[in-house]
Amino acid sequence: MKLKKTKLPKKYKHFLIGILIVIVYYWALSGTDTSLSSFAKGFPFMVDFIKRMFPPDISNLNVYILKAVETLQMAIIGSSLGALIAFPLSFLAARNLMSNKIVYQTVRAIFDICRGINEIVWGLIFVSMVGLGPFPGVLALAAHVTGALGRYFSEAIETVNPEVIKAIVSTGANKIQTIVRGIFPEVKPLFVNYSLYYLENNFRAATVLGLVGAGGIGMELITSMRLFKSREVLTILIVMILTVTMIDRFSAYLRKKIVNIEVVE
Template identity: 40%
Template sequence: MNTDTHPAAISAASREDVLKRYASGWTQGALQVAGLVLIVLIAAWYVGLLDGSVLLDGLPSIGTLMAESFPPDFSNALSWWGPLLDTLAMSIAGTAIAVIFSLGLAFLAARNTSPHPVVFHVTRTLLNALRSVPELIMGIIFVAAVGFGALPGVLALGLHSIGMVGKFFAEAIEHVDEAPVEAARAAGATPLQVLWHAVLPQVTPQFADVAIYRWEYNFRASTVMGMVGAGGIGFELMGSLRIMQYQEVSAILLVILLMVTIVDGISGHLRKRFK
């Protein structure tokens, strides 16, 4: 009898083949992880993160700064309500701008809804350009253009967010179920009706999630925008840092932490409502 065709021989060969593939896959994965760890170590060494002497020398200064920051000084807390409202308003208005403009751009930037490949690539390039410039740089530009205040912060947050929100919206559109789309087309619906009745209902929950998450991010970013003169609580924080009022700085940071926690709670509640 030919042992090559025996079931036991075939089973043994199959097991050996599986083990070889498993070992090969494990070795390849281990090499990839090792390469990634090597890159991380090189980057850490390059920026001085592995220089223990520098880190140890900085510990006393950090300890001194922490000691000078306590107890927090809330004596000017009443004057922070206005900047806090500016920060909240900037985050809401900037997110609204991003969502409004991203709704139209997303359909042009999605492969399955864009009217032409040229339109698709141009829109994608625009979204890439908007999110490639940090909102802090945009804030500096708009402060120089329109002056100090909340307006440059809103414009910077809004434009930068269009690049991110539009990308996420477009990706959600590209992953819709094609069955309702084909059914709408078979029923004679126009392209606009297809988008309205077959695509938009599928992506609305994802759109809501992205918008809420972006609002959370924009609230945190708006505190930084104040540091370049775009108003908000960040402007008060920079003022206290410049005159080295570290107790007031720690108080403002605690207020920011409280507001971020409240915003996170509100956004979590809104996400549950939209599920």
């Protein structure tokens, strides 16, 4: 195969790419009113805002901690629900299992829609459907996770070595047996790993779901902000940062353990 030579010399090509990048940034900056001078003008107000946050007001700390726990509960139920729905569907969205193109494309499209809509937007939708509180939050997380995990699960299934599957088929196993004993053992650690990753992700997402009334610590944050109780805002932010860090660390530790045990050894 002959490689096509570019007509322009390299020097001009780089120059043209450079001009293109400058144009794109100019266009994007002008559309967003981003300017150093307005940042400088606003700076004293920011300093004032931060000053008003100190010292943090811990009189309602126990409420915030309870709300953080509620956030974690939302993340656990939302992620599990999403994983449970995604699990069976993902087998329908794997090209190596589903020869029916219509089914495959439809399930993939459902995953893409679920995943394409942000948790906050799902939150708005479910709040208007089932009212305020943590329940619409759980549904919002589950909807998004179904799409995301469904996509990852089905891609994991597609990467299973077809030769290993053939060995199970050759024993006379039927299709379901082939999935259970041929494919599932190969994807199990990946499934667990992805699910834990989304649990961690969902906790972060759940902290802001309260902004649209869908439960969790975000609800406290938006209330205090609206009442200009800046000192409470700081306490809530600290609780958020601490819990998110804790959950992230714990989940990362668990995932690392699983990868070590199941894959590397």
